[in-house]
Amino acid sequence: xxxxxxxxxxxxxxxxxxxxxxxxxxxxxxxxxxxxxxxxxxxxxxxxxxxxxxxxxxxxxxxxxxxxxxxxxxxxxxxxxxxxxxxxxxxxxxxxxxxxxxxxxxxxxxxxxxxxxxxxxxxxxxxxxxxxxxxxxxxxxxxxxxxxxxxxxxxxxxxxxxxxxxxxxx
Amino acid sequence: xxxxxxxxxxxxxxxxxxxxxxxxxxxxxxxxxxxxxxxxxxxxxxxxxxxxxxxxxxxxxxxxxxxxxxxxxxxxxxxxxxxxxxxxxxxxxxxxxxxxxxxxxxxxxxxxxxxxxxxxxxxxxxxxxxxxxxxxxxxxxxxxxxxxxxxxxxxxxxxxxxxxxxxxxxxxxxxxxxxxxxxxxxxxxxxxxxxxxxxxxxxxxxxxxxxxxxxxxxxxxxxxxxxxxxxxxxxxxxxxxxxxxxxxxxxxxxxxxxxxxxxxxxxxxxxxxxxxxxxxxxxxxxxxxxxxxxxxxxxxxxxxxxxxxxxxxxxxxxxxxxxxxxxxxxxxxxxxxxxxxxxxxxxxxxxxxxxxxxxxxxxxxxxxxxxxxxxxxxxxxxxxxxxxxxxxxxxxxxxxxxxxxxxxxxxxxxxxxxxxxxxxxxxxxxxxxxxxxxxxxxxxxxxxxxxxxxxxxxxxxxxxxxxxxxxxxxxxxxxxxxxxxxxxxxxxxxx
Ligand code: SF4
Numbered sequence: 048x049x050x051x052x053x054x055x056x057x058x059x060x061x062x063x064x065x066x067x068x069x070x071x072x073x074x075x076x077x078x079x080x081x082x083x084x085x086x087x088x089x090x091x092x093x094x095x096x097x098x099x100x101x102x103x104x105x106x107x108x109x110x111x112x113x114x115x116x117x118x119x120x121x122x123x124x125x126x127x128x129x130x131x132x133x134x135x136x137x138x139x140x141x142x143x144x145x146x147x148x149x150x151x152x153x154x155x156x157x158x159x160x161x162x163x164x165x166x167x168x169x170x171x172x173x174x175x176x177x178x179x180x181x182x183x184x185x186x187x188x189x190x191x192x193x194x195x196x197x198x199x200x201x202x203x204x205x206x207x208x209x210x211x212x213x214x215x216x217x
Numbered sequence: 218x219x220x221x222x223x224x225x226x227x228x229x230x231x232x233x234x235x236x237x238x239x240x241x242x243x244x245x246x247x248x249x250x251x252x253x254x255x256x257x258x259x260x261x262x263x264x265x266x267x268x269x270x271x272x273x274x275x276x277x278x279x280x281x282x283x284x285x286x287x288x289x290x291x292x293x294x295x296x297x298x299x300x301x302x303x304x305x306x307x308x309x310x311x312x313x314x315x316x317x318x319x320x321x322x323x324x325x326x327x328x329x330x331x332x333x334x335x336x337x338x339x340x341x342x343x344x345x346x347x348x349x350x351x352x353x354x355x356x357x358x359x360x361x362x363x364x365x366x367x368x369x370x371x372x373x374x375x376x377x378x379x380x381x382x383x384x385x386x387x388x389x390x391x392x393x394x395x396x397x398x399x400x401x402x403x404x405x406x407x408x409x410x411x412x413x414x415x416x417x418x419x420x421x422x423x424x425x426x427x428x429x430x431x432x433x434x435x436x437x438x439x440x441x442x443x444x445x446x447x448x449x450x451x452x453x454x455x456x457x458x459x460x461x462x463x464x465x466x467x468x469x470x471x472x473x474x475x476x477x478x479x480x481x482x483x484x485x486x487x488x489x490x491x492x493x494x495x496x497x498x499x500x501x502x503x504x505x506x507x508x509x510x511x512x513x514x515x516x517x518x519x520x521x522x523x524x525x526x527x528x529x530x531x532x533x534x535x536x537x538x539x540x541x542x543x544x545x546x547x548x549x550x551x552x553x554x555x556x557x558x559x560x561x562x563x564x565x566x567x568x569x570x571x572x573x574x575x576x577x578x579x580x581x582x583x584x585x586x587x588x589x590x591x592x593x594x595x596x597x598x599x600x601x602x603x604x605x606x607x608x609x610x611x612x613x614x615x616x617x618x619x620x621x622x623x624x625x626x627x628x629x630x631x632x633x634x635x636x637x638x639x640x641x642x643x644x645x646x647x648x649x650x651x652x653x654x655x656x657x658x659x660x661x662x663x664x665x666x667x668x669x670x671x672x673x674x675x676x677x678x679x680x681x682x683x684x685x686x687x688x689x690x691x692x693x694x695x696x697x698x699x700x701x702x703x704x705x706x707x708x709x710x711x712x
Contacts, residue, residue: 095372096379098401100708102426102507105470107376109496112473112489126374142333143400144379147372173419177404178339198426200506201493 089121090160090212093131095151097184099138102198103165107135109201110208122208128154133211134188139167139180145187152188160211163190164204166197173197220251220258221276224285232645232660233442237271237284245287245295252300258283259571262658262674263297263307265315267342270294273647273658273674275571280584284647284660289317296322303570303682313399314406314712316341326355329399329711339407356383356395364392367693371400378707382700386693394688394696396681401711409668414440414514414639414661417668421659422509424673425709427470430456430463431652432673432709433512435659438648440514443663444640450631452516458529458626459508459517460587460650461619462499465536466492466507467653468575468612471704472547475609478697481552484543491539498532501525516636526627533623536616544613556605560687560699563603572679574655575615576703579607586651595622605702615653641666652676654704675709 094107110117111124125131128151140148152161163184166172171182184190194207223244229236240248252258258274261282265271274283287294296319297304308319309328316338319325330337336344359366370381379400385393405424409417414436421436422429434456441447448456469492476484496506502525503511511518521529547553566572567580577584580603587595598614600607645662655676662670684703688696 093374094376096377096401098379098403098708100401100403100423100426100429101378101706102423102429102509104376104378105426105507108470109489109493111376112493113486114490114493124376128372138379138401139403141400141402143331143402144371145333147379147400151372173423174403174405174408177408178334178336179402179404179407197423197509198507200500 089123090132090208090215091123091125091130092133092135092208093125093128093151093155095128095134095136095148097136097138097144097148097168098141098180099165099167103137103167106198106201106204107137107164110204115201115205117205117208120205120209120212122212128152129156131155131159132215133160133162133208135162135164136168136184137164139171139174139177140183140186141180143179145181148184148187160191160215161188162192162194162207162211164194164207165199166195169193169195218247218251220248220255221274221283223248223251224274224283227285230286230645232284232647233445235282235284235647237286237645239269239286239288242287242290242295245285248285249295249297249300252297256568259568260297260301260303261571261656262672262678263304263311264660264672264674265289265311265317266662266670267315267340270311270317271660271672272297273660275584277568280589282589282647282649292316293318293320295320298323301569303679306678306682310712312338314338314340316345329402331399339404340410356397357393359385360392378705380705380707384688384693384696389693391688391691391693391696394685396685398677398681398707398711401708403708403712405673405712406671409671411667413641413666414663414668417671418513419510421673422512424712425675425677425706426507426509427467427704427706428463428652428654428657428675428709429507429509430459430512431650431657432659432675433510434460434650435648435657436661436673437512437514438650439646439659439661440639440648440663441646442648443644443646443661444642445644446515446637446639448516449634449637451520451633452635454626454630455517455521455635456512458623458630459503459511461623461626462495462529462532463508464619464651464653465616466495466499467704468616469495469536471653471701472609472612475556475605475698475701476550476552478701479552479555481547481550481555483546484550484552487539487543487546491536491543494535495532498528498535501528502532513636515639516634518636520635526630529623530627533620533627537620540613540617540620547609547613553606553609556609556698556702559605559695560684560691560702561602561604562683562687564601566683566686567603567679570679570682572655572676572683574651574653574676574680575608575611576680576683577655579603579611584656586649586656589649605698608702639666654680654706657709673709673712677706677710680705681710
């Protein structure tokens with residue numbers, strides 16, 4: 048027989064104990080210096096393709112594999128700019144994708160960083176001067192970090208992203 | 218009379234190694250009419266230059282390429298899309314880049330041009346200011362009221378190409394899938410024009426990263442055919458090795474993504490790891506993890522020393538060792554079972570779009586561009602089931618056969634030079650190579666050593682329409698797995 052009361056009794060966890068004021072204070076003092084470093088060490092990254100050839104994506108994807116295991120550094124890929132701290136852009140920025148990049152940038156909450164990955168995203172790369180492309184990510188949104196290479200190796204990408212993490216923690 | 222006979226009876230231009238027949242507009246129209254009831258010719262590609270429209274066919278019986286051209290009169294030519302559905306996207310491309318209109322075409326909507334370039338018809342002698350165009354671009358009208366439209370892209374979110382897929386949903390079932398590409402159009406053809414082949418090869422290598430070796434090779438072969446030179450034997454063998462290595466890495470990468478999409482993280486992790494380990498050896502051997510810019514017209518960019526050869530052997534050996542485990546993993550995980558019956562395409566469809574590679578062979582179309590050239594010994598396995606599971610199994614089988622071929626090539630690598638100089642001559646050539654996703658074709662015309670006109674045909678031209686078709690009737694949750702099973706990329710077809 049089911050107890051009918053369970054349908055209208057509200058379930059809630061027991062209230063937690065009030066923290067000891069004295070311990071909190073001493074902890075807070077000790078943590079203060081380290082807190083930024085400890086707690087600031089996580090960044091959500093969203094990839095925005097601005098017309099790449101697919102090479103930079105291959106290397107970014109490699110980062111998420113078991114050998115580089117990006118997540119252990121507190122870096123993770125998310126699938127919407129709304130949840131991102133960092134936009135990673137690839138490709139020379141085709142005219143057709145300009146609006147998409149602008150919208151992704153607008154949708155990313157502040158504070159945000161933009162990392163231009165690959166020679167294309169840095170300044171248009173080999174496609175510089177074509178009628179169909181603008182000169183890289185920087186021609187439309189402010190870029191905080193560039194990682195050059197065609198495509199940059201995963202090791203380089205990782206070094207760049209970790210630098211961002213360190214800077215963020217300071 | 219057949220379409221092939223009409224083409225063969227027309228006068229030919231000297232294009233190497235296969236002649237290009239110039240048809241009169243009347244003959245071309247007759248050929249188009251015959252094509253409707255004649256399935257023996259597959260349309261591989263359709264493109265243009267400032268004065269002519271060119272079609273590349275393949276005779277399905279003996280896999281012989283057949284090139285036909287027609288002069289454009291009053292800015293128009295007779296469309297092939299009523300006879301070959303795959304022609305529709307090409308006709309839209311020709312209109313967007315060169316401004317020639319397809320009379321009687323099935324679809325006159327723009328394709329690459331989203332109305333945001335400084336001029337429309339950028340490759341025509343007289344580009345005009347752009348027309349006002351709808352952004353987001355116009356899609357087919359809904360078939361009936363009350364169906365839900367789900368737009369995906371062009372920013373996909375997961376690390377992927379930029380494309381747009383519009384799904385029309387009835388409940389959870391896909392009623393129609395319509396792809397719109399052109400987002401990654403970088404104006405490659407305009408950049409190649411007027412440059413010597415060695416310089417233009419840099420753009421060719423960046424048409425699509427997962428077929429960079431195949432594109433570079435097809436382009437190099439076309440250039441060499443046009444100039445009547447041949448790469449030295451050592452370079453030829455090194456190129457074949459790179460082609461097979463690329464096939465293995467791309468298949469491993471595809472299997473990793475497919476494993477992810479099909480809920481088999483173990484498969485994804487193993488394949489991803491193997492791919493990465495092989496890429497590291499490739500960097501030691503060829504100086505680039507993807508072997509970009511390593512195949513150049515006239516040969517290869519750099520010789521591979523003993524240290525490099527050891528790296529290749531190490532890489533190949535590691536995949537050989539890992540393969541039985543991978544096969545077991547694939548068969549024991551839910552991955553293959555999950556893929557059975559998904560995204561099925563029948564033989565007729567792959568013929569209609571001239572789809573090659575794993576997608577074509579999984580549905581019974583046996584064409585393999587390697588057999589057109591020196592590699593008669595390559596016997597590509599075929600399947601007739603045509604679903605995602607069949608494509609997945611074939612990928613694994615192809616990795617095995619590539620490994621065997623590599624073993625042979627490593628043992629028989631000849632000594633000698635690795636490139637020849639290219640004469641500054643005029644000529645026309647066509648070349649093809651088998652990428653992991655299917656056959657890549659490059660056509661070009663040289664004018665005193667500089668590119669006057671060129672066109673690359675990426676396998677994406679066949680795979681996208683096929684995938685659109687295969688998604689019809691699928692459950693929404695299966696769409697990612699179907700998409701992955703075709704290995705869809707946009708950049709190569711976006712030019
Ligand atoms: S930087 Fe190189 S690899 Fe990256 S998108 Fe550009 S051409 Fe491709």
